[in-house]
Amino acid sequence: MNGAGERWSRRAVREAAVAYLLLMPALVVFGIFVFYPLVKTAYLGFFTSPPAPNLPAHYVGLSQYRSVLGSSELRDDLWRTVQFVLYTVPVGIVLGIGLATLANQRLAGMQFFRTIYSSTVATSTAVASMIFFTLLNPEVGLFTYWLGKQGGNGVLQSPSLALPAVSVVTIWQNIGFTFILMSAALQSVPDDLLEAARVDGASSWYRFRTVTLPLLSPMIFFAATVGVIGGFQAFGQIDILTQGGPGNHTLVLIYDIYRQAFQYDNYGYAAVQSVALFAILLVLTSVQFRYFQRRVFYARSPHEEVR
Amino acid sequence: MDGDLSPLAGRDAASHLLERATATSVALEGVSKSYGGTAAVRDLTLQAGAGELLVLLGPSGCGKTTALRLVAGLESPSSGIVRIGSDVVNDVDPKDRDVAMVFQSYALYPHLSVARNIEFPLRSRHVPAAERTRLVGDVADSLRLSSLLERKPGQLSGGQRQRVALARAIVRRPKVFLMDEPLSNLDAQLRVDMRAELVELHARLGTTILYVTHDQVEAMTMGERVAVLNDGALQQLDVPAAVHDRPANAFVAGFIGSPPMNILRGRLVGEGDALFVAVPGGRLALGDELARAARRRDLDEVQLGVRPEALRIELGAAAVPVAGLLGTIAATVTLVELVGHEQNVACRLAGSQLVWVRAGAGGAPMRTGEPVVLGVTGPVHLFDPRDGARVEP
Numbered sequence: 001m002n003g004a005g006e007r008w009s010r011r012a013v014r015e016a017a018v019a020y021l022l023l024m025p026a027l028v029v030f031g032i033f034v035f036y037p038l039v040k041t042a043y044l045g046f047f048t049s050p051p052a053p054n055l056p057a058h059y060v061g062l063s064q065y066r067s068v069l070g071s072s073e074l075r076d077d078l079w080r081t082v083q084f085v086l087y088t089v090p091v092g093i094v095l096g097i098g099l100a101t102l103a104n105q106r107l108a109g110m111q112f113f114r115t116i117y118s119s120t121v122a123t124s125t126a127v128a129s130m131i132f133f134t135l136l137n138p139e140v141g142l143f144t145y146w147l148g149k150q151g152g153n154g155v156l157q158s159p160s161l162a163l164p165a166v167s168v169v170t171i172w173q174n175i176g177f178t179f180i181l182m183s184a185a186l187q188s189v190p191d192d193l194l195e196a197a198r199v200d201g202a203s204s205w206y207r208f209r210t211v212t213l214p215l216l217s218p219m220i221f222f223a224a225t226v227g228v229i230g231g232f233q234a235f236g237q238i239d240i241l242t243q244g245g246p247g248n249h250t251l252v253l254i255y256d257i258y259r260q261a262f263q264y265d266n267y268g269y270a271a272v273q274s275v276a277l278f279a280i281l282l283v284l285t286s287v288q289f290r291y292f293q294r295r296v297f298y299a300r301s302p303h304e305e306v307r
Numbered sequence: 308m309d310g311d312l313s314p315l316a317g318r319d320a321a322s323h324l325l326e327r328a329t330a331t332s333v334a335l336e337g338v339s340k341s342y343g344g345t346a347a348v349r350d351l352t353l354q355a356g357a358g359e360l361l362v363l364l365g366p367s368g369c370g371k372t373t374a375l376r377l378v379a380g381l382e383s384p385s386s387g388i389v390r391i392g393s394d395v396v397n398d399v400d401p402k403d404r405d406v407a408m409v410f411q412s413y414a415l416y417p418h419l420s421v422a423r424n425i426e427f428p429l430r431s432r433h434v435p436a437a438e439r440t441r442l443v444g445d446v447a448d449s450l451r452l453s454s455l456l457e458r459k460p461g462q463l464s465g466g467q468r469q470r471v472a473l474a475r476a477i478v479r480r481p482k483v484f485l486m487d488e489p490l491s492n493l494d495a496q497l498r499v500d501m502r503a504e505l506v507e508l509h510a511r512l513g514t515t516i517l518y519v520t521h522d523q524v525e526a527m528t529m530g531e532r533v534a535v536l537n538d539g540a541l542q543q544l545d546v547p548a549a550v551h552d553r554p555a556n557a558f559v560a561g562f563i564g565s566p567p568m569n570i571l572r573g574r575l576v577g578e579g580d581a582l583f584v585a586v587p588g589g590r591l592a593l594g595d596e597l598a599r600a601a602r603r604r605d606l607d608e609v610q611l612g613v614r615p616e617a618l619r620i621e622l623g624a625a626a627v628p629v630a631g632l633l634g635t636i637a638a639t640v641t642l643v644e645l646v647g648h649e650q651n652v653a654c655r656l657a658g659s660q661l662v663w664v665r666a667g668a669g670g671a672p673m674r675t676g677e678p679v680v681l682g683v684t685g686p687v688h689l690f691d692p693r694d695g696a697r698v699e700p
Binding site for chain 2: 190192193195196197198199200201202203206210211214215217
């Protein structure tokens, strides 16, 4: 018995050694590019940046964390970010479901529309932003012309319209991805169920509401969390369209971090903001994971094993 | 596995289910349906009488499911008329046809509880809540689903799902039930039980049922009449016994029975007044009426149909024909299948055709390779090889 036990433990040790050896490349890469920057960022938050380059940073302990996390600037950044998310995510999902439903009709030439609807996936944020930047240009922009606002203040220069305008560009850019997600989910709704509902007396709207939509809900939740996380990280369109302006009206948290770190050389301040953003995204991501472990794989096929 | 299997359990609570429906007939009149250039249903004419359980039977791809979907309104016919009662329903939406369908997959809504699944047809028709609760309770009682009402379909066994699908169809008391292979996803024992339940249910409700299956045992045991389909066209529509005993053509003959009827290629040979069918390895005499019918048709080649039950194996090539036989055929045993206490024996004729023989319990054990003589006890059937049609005596 004893001998057997020893053999087992020796084998366990060897297995563990092999396991760590196999994990090593991933651990090294993650360590250098993820864990180290993470720790370093948190560490940077303990220092205020020097007034001029090449001077030593000044250790301030937790006081910078306290002041930044309690600041009205961070609160305003976050509120603008939340507004941006509220503008982009629900509208994007509703439009995505709408387009996917349209493109799910069995009509000739539908492939053409599917390609068109999903095409923004192949567009980079920079390109999309430049297109709209031109269209919204106060002097020569086509949209400006249509809106009859030539010569005046452009939409992107308007304090009240700048954030909605950036949101519209973001919605446009994300619509291809959302469309593809919703199309995939729609196609996985079994025809049988919709036919059963037809025979059961359901109108097309009732079928959509009571059968299709509930079966889309896991994908809607996925699109929502991905959209929220993406919204918190939206940078390119803001950099190209407004640089946070006019005033601070499009200054979302991520753009403020960029500005503090790379325009004002205020690394310590930006580091604390980054830790705050990291914490928010960590919570959102864990919510997403937890939900998906429970919900996505629920019973659909009648042929599946009986539990 | 599901406890008490009597569908009549709780019948008192389900009193409204005992009221027989005013039954409605269903008819397809010259209906064709094609997809692109492919015809799924060809000029199909059949009628299920009011309150009848009519089975549509055929191999996969024969168009039986399409026919059902045409009645449901999930497909619209390329030509012809679909009638429910006296109404032409070609252009009537499925929800307005007052039919209920049980799908092969059951098509239960996975996100809704059993109660909400059963309730669905009532809700979508705006039946008041109190009425809905009562109806769902009644039908759940009668199908032994009361303890499962809060479950989701994913938490049910196959048999339970099947009953939920039935309950959802019954709850609204539609004019017609359409059932598309409802038992094919169940294991063998449960299928036998559910067959009996469905027949009882039909007797109780008195509703017209169109029942699609590829399983001839289901068709023969459940159907009041059976419509045999092949390649989109109706082959025969008759009571089960007639489909078995007087198959309308060689397809039906070769489809029904287990093993199905043997169809042998043969040649008519006249000897004086008598007419024989010569097959490789032997010949057999035709009765007077069959002989006259064959002569009228001016046949030379024929297809001879003999059921495995109408053959008897005599061991040894030199066995003397026994009186009462229509004839004998020499053959060689190639395969012996034991089915319970019976043997199905496959024999090969000189012309390499295969013949199945149903040998009873008491017979001597067969060995493959053994030469035998097959005694034909009759009855036999003749089919015209040009179109497969039965030569009616």
